[in-house]
Each structure stands twice: as C-alpha cells, then as structure tokens.
Amino acid sequence: MKKLSVLGSTGSIGTQTLDVVSKHPEHFQIEGLAAGSNVELLLRQVHQFRPKKVSVATKELAEQVKTQVSPSTEIFYGNEGLVEVAAGTDADTVVTAVVGSTGLHSTLAAIEAGKHIGLANKETLVTAGHLVTEAIKRKGVNMLPIDSEHSAIFQCLNGERRDDLAGITLTASGGSFRDLTREQLQSVTVEDALKHPNWSMGAKITIDSATMVNKGLEVIEAHWLFGLPYEQIHVLLHPESIIHSFVEFRDTSIIAQLGNPDMRVPIQYALTYPERWDSPAKRLSLAEVGKLHFREMDMERFPCLRLAFECGKMGGTATTAFNAANEVAVGRFLNREISFLQIEDIIEEVLDRHANISNPQLADIEECDRNTRLLAAKL
Incomplete structure (x- = not known):
C-alpha cells in the first residue's frame, strides 16, 4: 500500500487525486491533507480518508476544523502546516498540487525528508529549479510529473x-x-x-x-x-x-x-508508475x-x-520574477482592478526593471519574489 500526502487537496488536481485514490482504496492510504480555506470540502475529505495530519490556511480555520474531526487527527495551519503535512507524516509520496510559489518550501521539505514527489505545482521548478533538482539528486528520490504535458x-x-x-x-x-x-x-x-x-x-x-x-x-x-x-x-x-x-x-x-482531456490519467500514472491500472x-x-x-x-x-x-x-531570478509578477497580476485581474491585457503589461514592466541574480540561493529567491510582488501590486 502506497502512503500519500496531498498538498492542495481541495483544488482541481487535489480532488482528482483523491478520486483516483477512492477508485483503488486497497492500494492507497492518505496520511496527510493540506488545503486553503475550503473547510466544507476538506472536512468531507477528512471524514472519508481519515488522514493523521491536516493543514488549513489560518489559525481560525484550524480551530474550526479541530472541533469537527477525530481527536486523533492533528491540525496545523499556514506555511508551517503545509510543511508539516509534506514532510512530517509517514507518507512515501507527496502530491504537490497547491497553486503558485507557496509550494516551494513544502516541496523542498518533503524532498529533504526523503519523500517521492508527484509534481503538479510547476511554480516550484520555475522559481527554484536548480535548488529542487539538486535536492532530488542528493536525496535519491523520484519526481514524477502530473501535468498532462x-x-x-x-x-x-x-x-x-x-x-x-x-x-x-x-x-x-x-x-x-x-x-x-x-x-x-x-x-x-x-x-x-x-x-x-x-x-x-x-x-x-x-x-x-x-x-x-x-x-x-x-x-x-x-x-x-x-x-x-x-x-x-x-x-x-x-x-x-x-x-x-x-x-x-x-x-x-x-x-x-x-x-x-482528463487529469485523472496523468495523476494515476504518477502514482502507479511503472504500472498502468484501469482508469475511470x-x-x-x-x-x-x-x-x-x-x-x-x-x-x-x-x-x-x-x-x-x-x-x-x-536563468537565475528572472523566472522567479516572471512567476511572481504573473501571480500578482492575475489576482488583480480576478479582483477586477486591471484589464486582461494589463496582465502582460505588468509582467513585461516588472521584467524590464528586474536586476537578475544568475545563481541565486533560497534567500535570494525569496527576496526577489517578495520585491517583485510589491512592484507588481503598484504598477
């Protein structure tokens, strides 16, 4: 039986991952689930799969969840909670399906803990590909892609x-x-x-x-x-x-x-490789x-x-800046602060102002991400 933790369990990839798991309950055990603020769906997932550790976005949501689950389920929150679910369970594989660069720290923590990675969070490699691939080689774990392409x-x-x-x-x-x-x-x-x-x-x-x-x-x-x-x-x-x-x-x-077009196919292949099982x-x-x-x-x-x-x-921090500028610009578009075409305008202006660091360490990447977001929010 393969033990899994799912980061981003209430999102599109997370829910489809759990759908694959539910079709093969004799082969999978869910050790941890991490979600954002969709508590209603998360609680249904917790009651169905009974993970040992669960994480949500905030302390307030964690208190809310705690009153509605078994006392044996540990509840965490925030970035620390994400890392705990990624690295602190008995899972041998972690499906990283959170959206955006928030997945970087938890993915690195999972790798350092010797977990195999089912990667659906492309921003992890975009922002710090050299650090992630180095860690993968050093720890001898597998990183299998979940994106269909x-x-x-x-x-x-x-x-x-x-x-x-x-x-x-x-x-x-x-x-x-x-x-x-x-x-x-x-x-x-x-x-x-x-x-x-x-x-x-x-x-x-x-x-x-x-x-x-x-x-x-x-x-x-x-x-x-x-x-x-x-x-x-x-x-x-x-x-x-x-x-x-x-x-x-x-x-x-x-x-x-x-x-x-059905994401359950690449998700299942990442979880069962090198075998191929029947698919819904x-x-x-x-x-x-x-x-x-x-x-x-x-x-x-x-x-x-x-x-x-x-x-x-x-290379360097250029890809980090590209990703951070886009995340902010997309958020502003969804909030109706800017027009659709202004997304690309903001990205391009941010990159025009970017001072690239060719071989960044994690602290450089974090600083670039933070400063880029501040700039993209003002443009």
Missing part, C-alpha cells in the same frame, strides 16, 4: 536513449481566447476568461491558460524535469487537447501520447474525434510565452 513527455521518453532525442513539443489548447484578435482582447471580462474550452481547472490556471503564461511555466518546468536546453523545447497550438505532447528523435520519428477516464475514439488541428505558436499574439522563453534562457 509533462506526463506525456515522460511517457514518450520511457525506454529511449536521451542521446537520440531531437526535441520535445508541448501542445497548447490556446485557452479561452485562442480565436480572438489582440483588438478583441481589449474588452474581455473575468467571466469570459474563466470559460476554458477543454479543461476544468482552478481560476488562476485558467487565466494563465488564456494568457499562455501557463504554457510558459510548463516550458521552464520541462527544462528542469528533462534537462533540456530551451532550443529543444517547442510549443504547438492544438485546440482539441487530444495529443498531450510529443517527442521527436534524431531519425525524424515522432512518439506522441494521446487521450481525452473515457476511452479515446479517434473515429469520433474525426479531425485534429494544429497551428504554429504566434509569439506576438501570445507575448507572455515569448517572455517565459526569454526568462528561462536568462
């Missing part, structure tokens, strides 16, 4: 010689506004942006999909996960989201991973799909993807 690349590379690799291509749905012109984007609303055509995701990642920041973060994540230079990482617009990503080899052969996902019928479409990625139409590539190639 990176899971696809991971599956396509199974059994292949890395020397034979020519490049990888991450596919992108294009998000809510993939067919709109720059002029049409001037008047889009929050409600418009949250209507993703293919995937059911949280608000932040749905906005990131519309700006193509999400794909930019995935490009940086792929660089660290697979040890590839950015020149070997490509992005292709694929509206149907059937081909999740593909790999090209030096002999021009291409291997792709296909399936209906709908089987893909290419005859029903009929046609698949592809378009070259337009970096002028999606400038945030261009900025992500530039920051990735620059």
Whole structure:
C-alpha cells in the first residue's frame, strides 16, 4: 500500500487525486491533507480518508476544523502546516498540487525528508529549479510529473536513449481566447476568461491558460524535469487537447501520447508508475474525434510565452520574477482592478526593471519574489 500526502487537496488536481485514490482504496492510504480555506470540502475529505495530519490556511480555520474531526487527527495551519503535512507524516509520496510559489518550501521539505514527489505545482521548478533538482539528486528520490504535458513527455521518453532525442513539443489548447484578435482582447471580462474550452481547472490556471503564461511555466518546468536546453523545447497550438505532447528523435520519428482531456490519467500514472491500472477516464475514439488541428505558436499574439522563453534562457531570478509578477497580476485581474491585457503589461514592466541574480540561493529567491510582488501590486 502506497502512503500519500496531498498538498492542495481541495483544488482541481487535489480532488482528482483523491478520486483516483477512492477508485483503488486497497492500494492507497492518505496520511496527510493540506488545503486553503475550503473547510466544507476538506472536512468531507477528512471524514472519508481519515488522514493523521491536516493543514488549513489560518489559525481560525484550524480551530474550526479541530472541533469537527477525530481527536486523533492533528491540525496545523499556514506555511508551517503545509510543511508539516509534506514532510512530517509517514507518507512515501507527496502530491504537490497547491497553486503558485507557496509550494516551494513544502516541496523542498518533503524532498529533504526523503519523500517521492508527484509534481503538479510547476511554480516550484520555475522559481527554484536548480535548488529542487539538486535536492532530488542528493536525496535519491523520484519526481514524477502530473501535468498532462509533462506526463506525456515522460511517457514518450520511457525506454529511449536521451542521446537520440531531437526535441520535445508541448501542445497548447490556446485557452479561452485562442480565436480572438489582440483588438478583441481589449474588452474581455473575468467571466469570459474563466470559460476554458477543454479543461476544468482552478481560476488562476485558467487565466494563465488564456494568457499562455501557463504554457510558459510548463516550458521552464520541462527544462528542469528533462534537462533540456530551451532550443529543444517547442510549443504547438492544438485546440482539441487530444495529443498531450510529443517527442521527436534524431531519425525524424515522432512518439506522441494521446487521450481525452482528463487529469485523472496523468495523476494515476504518477502514482502507479511503472504500472498502468484501469482508469475511470473515457476511452479515446479517434473515429469520433474525426479531425485534429494544429497551428504554429504566434509569439506576438501570445507575448507572455515569448517572455517565459526569454526568462528561462536568462536563468537565475528572472523566472522567479516572471512567476511572481504573473501571480500578482492575475489576482488583480480576478479582483477586477486591471484589464486582461494589463496582465502582460505588468509582467513585461516588472521584467524590464528586474536586476537578475544568475545563481541565486533560497534567500535570494525569496527576496526577489517578495520585491517583485510589491512592484507588481503598484504598477
């Protein structure tokens, strides 16, 4: 039986992870759950899976939860609580599904505690990829990708010689506004942006999909996960989201991973690798799909993807600044403080002012993140 802790248990990836667990109760045991402020859903999860440790966002929420769970369940809160659930249980694998850079400390703590990582928090590698990958090697643990695109690349590379690799291509749905012109984007609303055509995701990642920041973060994540230079990482617009990503080899052969858009498939594969189990996902019928479409990625139409590539190639704290500026800008857009196109304006202005540190330590990354957020909040 595999023992798990789930960080971000009430979010989109967290709930689907627990759905996978519930389909195979004889194989999984939940040791810890960490959530934010959705106490109602968290309590249902606690009563179903009976974790030993639980964490929520604040002390007040922790007191509220404590009165409604078994005395044997330990309750924590805040960043310390997140770290406790990540590193302080008997779990052998930690699924990191929290949103944003808040996942960095808990992921590092889990690695230091010898836990394997199921990675759905791409910001961890974006903000501190060199530190995370060094810790993974030093502790001898595995980091398996949960994002559908990176899971696809991971599956396509199974059994292949890395020397034979020519490049990888991450596919992108294009998000809510993939067919709109720059002029049409001037008047889009929050409600418009949250209507993703293919995937059911949280608000932040749905906005990131519309700006193509999400794909930019995935490009940086792929660089660290697979040890590839950015020149070997490509992005292709694929509206149907059937081909999740593909790999090209030096002999021009291409291997792709296909399936209906359902995050439970890559989640389950990360938890059961190298085995493949029956899945609740709908089987893909290419005859029903009929046609698949592809378009070259337009970096002028999606400038945030261009900025992500530039920051990735620059390295250092540039990727930290890119991520922090975006998190603040997206929050301001969701609060209706700025327009949709001002998200990219804020990111670009922050990066123009950024003084890059080429080989940052954790304290440098934290300071960069903090100062970037202060700047992005004022622009």
